Amino acid sequence: MMPRNLPSLELRISGPHDEPMVDAEVLSAALQGFQRAVFVLAMDARNEQSVSSGYIPKAIQKMFPVRCWIPTAGSYQLPMTVGSYTEAGSIEEVTPVIETLHDCLRGLHDSEDQPFLKVRNPHYRLRLLNAFQTLVPKAGQPWKLAISGPGQPVVSLSGVDVGKINTIRERLRHQERVSQTITGYLQAMEFAGRRITILYPENNRELECVYDVDWEPELLAARRGLVQVTGTVSVDAGDLPVRIHDVESIEPLDMSDFEVSEVEYPGGKLSIDPPLVLSPELTESSQYLMLLDEQWNIEVIAATREQLLSELQEQVVANWIEYGKEDDAMLTEGARNVKRLMRDRIKE
Incomplete structure (x- = not known):
């Protein structure tokens, strides 16, 4: 039985004889590609920094997992849902992501660019196409893939659609500077x-x-x-x-420490005493700065110091709302530790 609050989808993989089985390699690639596509669209929806082709923030992984149910009869039909049972606000964020995913899958089938322009970050458009390249059956394979979602028509894809990925990719590149x-x-x-x-x-x-x-x-x-x-x-x-x-x-490149004593946000200001001091590090690709602090539950990444400071301030405010002002009974032990630290150091 599907959870009532999370969107239900169905992935159907069919071969030349419509048998209720599928090659493990084909199934694995389809599920990996589907999950990557969901993550990419979630990062775009949340305006996350495009750090590298493989980076997925922990918060995105927790909020947008693809979960599979027991396969049903008829080719290889796999009921799925997207979202977390425990993360607050999951349904509100997951639904538009699934709608955009369906639109882009339809755009791939029809070789149309317009649905991909709903993805605001140009880099995420390219990463989404890379995920589709994993998801769609390879050229020359006998398999077909059909995906359906709540209130959406079935989108069917096969190896003949793979070539459309490069075509759309090149057209999108020419549209964007x-x-x-x-x-x-x-x-x-x-x-x-x-x-x-x-x-x-x-x-x-x-x-x-x-x-x-x-x-x-x-x-x-x-x-x-x-x-x-x-x-x-x-x-x-x-x-x-x-x-x-x-x-x-x-x-x-400026690698000096960040020192934050005040964070302003709409409707208020947080004063931190003593100030929060964090040393920036470079990501593995050396293309992005990051600030990490397990005690404060901080993990932010950005291309420039200005962007990184903005991300840090937003994270502090989000943690204050999620942990600092939450009732202890609603928090895990680790979250209560974050709350105690913030309550000791922050005045609103």
């Missing part, structure tokens, strides 16, 4: 042409860009250290940068 911040090691400076070369750590690719003369003192101070370049980025098929143009800013 993606501005982003790239972090890399300053390799060389050409003063005459006001051009610098940075080494992109994730694949050791050298990227060139033109700089403004006003940025020269900061670049000289950076020497061969890490710098952040913000501009319009062209990417390859793997969503990795190949060129930076229309440069908006270049500056050395």
Whole structure:
């Protein structure tokens, strides 16, 4: 029996003889692709930072799991639901994610770009297409995939639809001029042409860009250290940068501590005494800054310090509401520890 509050879906995989069985490899790929697609759309809905192709925040994993029920007769029909039984507000957030997922699956079947434009972050559009590439049966395989959701018609996909993924991907890339911040090691400076070369750590690719003369003192101070370049980025098929143009800013990477004593939010202000002090770290790809603190239940990631500070402040406010002001009876032991720490340090 499906939970009443969570959306119910059905995944049907059928072969040439409509038998009630399926290759394990096909089933595994379909479920992995479906879960990845849900995570990507959830991150876009929550405006999460696009850190890397494999990064999924813990909060997203807890709120948007795909859960499978006992298969039913008729080919291989697998009842599923999306969402958490324990996370508050799950139904309100899950339903629009499932609706967007269905629209994008239909867009893939019809080779239409418009449904994918509902995904606001251009990087998540590409990650969603990558998830679909795992979900859809491979070209030449006899399997067919049918997905249905509450109040939505069945969308059927097969190996003939795989080629549409690359077609849509290329069309979306041409529609978007993606501005982003790239972090890399300053390799060389050409003063005459006001051009610098940075080494992109994730694949050791050298990227060139033109700089403004006003940025020269900061670049000289950076020497061969890490710098952040913000501009319009062209990417390859793997969503990795190949060129930076229309440069908006270049500056050395600032890894100094964050010290937060006040956090303002609509309707109030939190005062933290002593101040919350956190040291930023780099993610494995060296492209994002992150702040981690288990005692405060803080895990925030962003491309720039300004974005990271905003994410940190939002996390502190969210934790204050979720833990600091909640009744002890509603919290786990770990959550009560977070509450005690916050109540000792924060005044509203």
